[in-house]
Amino acid sequence: MLRRPAFAVVVLTATASLLAGCGSSSSGGGSGSSPSSNNSSLSPQAELTSAVQALADSSTLTTSLKIGASGSSLLAFVKAQDPSAKLTAAQAAEIAGLSFNFEVSAPSGKTLATMSGLSNEGAANISIAEGSKSLVSIRFVNKTLYLQADLKDVLNQLGQAATYRQMSAAAGQLPGFLGALVSGKWVSLPLATLKQFTGSLGAAVPSSPDAAKSHQLITALEGLLTKDVTVTRTSSGDTDQLTLTANLRTLAGDFTSTFASIVPGAGSALGSADVSKAPNKNITLTASVTNGALSALTLDLGQLAKSGKGNLPIMLAFSQSGAAIGAPSGAVPVDLSSLGSLLGAFGGGSGLGG
16 A cells, blocks of 8 residues: 655645745746856855855746656665565655645746745645646635645545545535535635634634745755855756765754744754754765756765665755646635534534534
8 A cells, every 4th residue: 555755745734834824816937037057157155055045036936845766766775775665666656756846926026035925925836746647736825725636546546445435425415615625626715714713723823924934945945055064066067066065963953943943833843853863974965056046956865774775866856937826716615614513513512613
């Protein structure tokens, strides 16, 4: 039975929390002003700093996290660590095809660096995809959250085809928006309504991120990649390759201290991490710079393998373009009162909505 990679779920949760209140207008794809070529005359450290800063000069930025290897390479790596592993070739190919994608767009004429905060302008789209097919999508437009999931495919891949058949058969008895969600259709919920509902339950949903949160993340990334890191240039051309060398334990400490206060909900988890247990060894990352902007960061997990065998690159890719982010047509509004009644019926108590 195939399980979706944990990294996609973790990053999706963190990013969804970060953007839980963003978006006030539909935004188009495209790119902002960025250098047209690499500046290899700069020192490697300065080129890296400039390349990260260039990301904030975009009107659209798409970030994708994925395995930079084929299914067969993934399978070989897993078997090198544990010859008894039960991962199949088909499962490895599917996992290798997964990607987590986060796209944010500023309104026409603006860049991420000039935005006052995604709560006031811009839009965002988060998705987990298998190849070109989206499995789960979360979109923020006009202060409204939109959700769509291919539950049939997801549950089938998790070995829960029977569960989906039961859900599909019962869809007609569910509230309209739940039936739509089961069928793979978009549903929508104003963030103000969600905040009011969760508040009645004693929970909290941030109405907006801090001002210029997206720019803060880019600035934090710049600091992480340049603090306690040695940068060398290994090749120059249409894409410059920079090698970043750092002590893993030191880098782990820098990561927790940098992002604990920026990513909502991460403070507790990162603050409790014991970075002293991280291996005291040097690791390398590869930074790719294209058209003067950071286009990819790659980490070979083989460096962390206890067996010392195999290679498995994990890639964080950046693109200063993306599809236009707009409100999906035909989205079914979420009726929280019917959801509350449904939960109350299951719990034997009164409904939560009203």
